[in-house]
Amino acid sequence: MARHKQTPPKMPSQRQLRAGELIRHALVDILQRGPLRDPALDGVIITVTEVRPSPDLKSAKVYVAPMGGEDREGQIRALNRGASFLRGRLGQAIDMKFTPELRFHADDRFDAASRIDAILARPEVARDLRHDDDDTDGED
Known part of the structure; x- marks a missing residue:
């Protein structure tokens, strides 16, 4: 019986990376310039990560971290509702053969980093880390 190797996820090509950065910079400019007319996005600063x-x-796939407001999922839905409007603006701002269809997703990397920082700041973890540092200092 033949075994199927599980292929690792493909890394993006240089072309994809360049296009992604071009799109990211253009979206940042678009979002900074004009307010979006969705009430869920009023007063929300959107970081395109x-x-x-x-x-x-x-x-x-556009990963964003909305700053402000409490309904992050509602803000992501609002961005996806306005994706065709943003795509139209993007088409005017970039020079690509096709203007990509945009799908917005929440970027939770900042939340994960905050959780790790909170864990490392706990007294019992800090104590263990200090203890580990003391043990390695005497081994030289």
Whole structure:
């Protein structure tokens, strides 16, 4: 019986990386310039952290971290509702053969980093870390 190797996820090509950065910079400019007319996005600062275009560059996952407001999922839904408007603006701002279809996703890396920082700041963890440092200092 033949075994199927599980292939690792493909790394993005240089073309995808360049296109992603071009799109990210353009979206940042678009979001800074004009207010979006969705009430869920009133007073919300949106940080575009990463753009991952598909290999054919016809669609892109846009990872954002909305700052402010409490309904992050509602803000992501609002961005996805306005994706066609943003795509139109993006088409005017960039020079690509196709303007990609945009799909917005919440970037939770900042939340994960905050959770790790909180764990490391706990007294019992800090004590253990100090204890480990004391043990390694005497081994030289």
